Amino acid sequence: MVTLDELRRRVTASYDRPGSPSWPDPHEDGSGPHHDEYSRVTDPAGYRVVHARAHVWALRLGELPGIDVEPLGPVDAGSGRFTRGTRITSDQPGTLPLLLLERDVPMSERDIPLAVLHLGLARPDLTLTALPACGCDACDDGSAALLAEIDDTIGTVLDGPLVLLRGADWHARWHPGGQSSGGAGTAPEHDSLMALCRGLAADENVRLPLGAEAFVSRAWLG
Structure with a gap:
């Protein structure tokens, strides 16, 4: 059976293709956000990286024996309606399904919606994390932080308990x-x-x- 470290390497290698969106932490110099950044989303399209990373995880997990990947249509949950998603299950004893749920949040006066990913366990209303947590420029920590949180959260599920x-x-x-x-x-x-x-x-x-x-x-x- 593949190790988690090897699986993460496969995901990273599959994701890191020419043209994959990425951007640095705009506040890495420690200056902190400006007050007007809290009401601004400069590039909502960039957040599609969270959906793209989830797709790569589903692809790589689906290659493993004993793991089943099921695409989902619209999903209703306590926190609202998801546009689409993926349900991933393992035949290992005692495991619960991993849910990768996607939402396209309309932006007022913008043609491009904000991509949001919910990682859940067992049921759509049991959210482990939702990314981006906000989406405004002030809360932007760069694309690497988003990808790391996705990888870490999925890794926590796979590692168990x-x-x-x-x-x-x-x-x-x-x-x-x-x-x-x-x-x-x-x-x-x-x-x-x-x-x-x-x-x-x-x-x-x-x-x-x-x-x-x-x-x-x-x-x-x-």
Whole structure:
């Protein structure tokens, strides 16, 4: 079975073709954004890199034995409607589907929409990350940062285990390389949520908070 490092190299090699859009971090000199950049999107077309990178990941994953890639039409989710997407599954035990969901967001008085990519697990409403997070010039960190976040997020799913917890107004995430939680004031404490996540990852019998859902995905690459 291919390693994650090798798979990432294949994705990078397939993506890095002449003409592939790229741009540097416009704020890498540390000067910070100007106030007018928060209301400006100079080049919405550039953000099509997030869709292009997702397509390369789907292509390379689909070449692996035991992995199935299913194109999706319009998809409805709690956060709105996606224009199209891809559902990727593995036959490895305990794995959950990876969703690459695309949205073309209309820009007022512009012919070119803003490309947005949601990376999800199991269901369209379980978003791991959405890119670009904003799209305005002030929040632009360059194309390399976008591609790295896509690669890192997909890598987290493939590496496993990845545990998601979701309550009515809170959420938590744990994997061997990181953890996070957030929500309203009624959310359980972070440390207790991480203990639950680690227990679920270890196949322990844990008691979830009332009304909470748990999602555990195992390693895809054996």
